[in-house]
Amino acid sequence: MEVIYFAGGCLWGVQEFIKTLPGVTTTEAGRANGSTHTLEGEYDGYAECVKTEFDPNVVTVRDLMGYFFEIIDPYSVNKQGQDVGEKYRTGVYSEDPEHLEGAKVFIDERADSDRIVVEVLPLTNYVRSAEEHQDRLTRCPDDYCHIPAEILNRYK
Numbered sequence: 001m002e003v004i005y006f007a008g009g010c011l012w013g014v015q016e017f018i019k020t021l022p023g024v025t026t027t028e029a030g031r032a033n034g035s036t037h038t039l040e041g042e043y044d045g046y047a048e049c050v051k052t053e054f055d056p057n058v059v060t061v062r063d064l065m066g067y068f069f070e071i072i073d074p075y076s077v078n079k080q081g082q083d084v085g086e087k088y089r090t091g092v093y094s095e096d097p098e099h100l101e102g103a104k105v106f107i108d109e110r111a112d113s114d115r116i117v118v119e120v121l122p123l124t125n126y127v128r129s130a131e132e133h134q135d136r137l138t139r140c141p142d143d144y145c146h147i148p149a150e151i152l153n154r155y156k
Helices: 011-018 061-071 097-108
Strands: 002-008 024-032 047-054 090-094 119-122 126-128
Touching (some): 002 061, 011 061, 047 090, 047 126, 090 097, 097 119
Parallel strands (some): 090 119
Antiparallel strands (some): 002 090, 024 126
């Protein structure tokens, strides 16, 4: 199994979507690339993200990027849906340079790649979100989500 992290606005919907994808074995709601080692207090530069464990024999980083682009606005800076702020930026993070290269190639091959603002960076820090944020939309399906229901449920 391999691990990659996707930030695409509010993590509730991102996790709900990603966990349904073929080849994804586990997900975890968290925060990536902040400047602290705790979530107490302010976000301190963190992006809300979903830690995604996947089987590379079933799904590739390129495939995952295609799915990810179904749920984000890749041209929006620090905003997805009604969620606004640095913590809602879009990004792909990994400790594996090959994952990052695959994400960059996926973006570079798009005709509008010069307009895309999705971060593709090495993972420098990750903190797991509180239990109340794990699988939130599974437990509370009527909570707010910036991803339309027809997309959230596409691969279920």
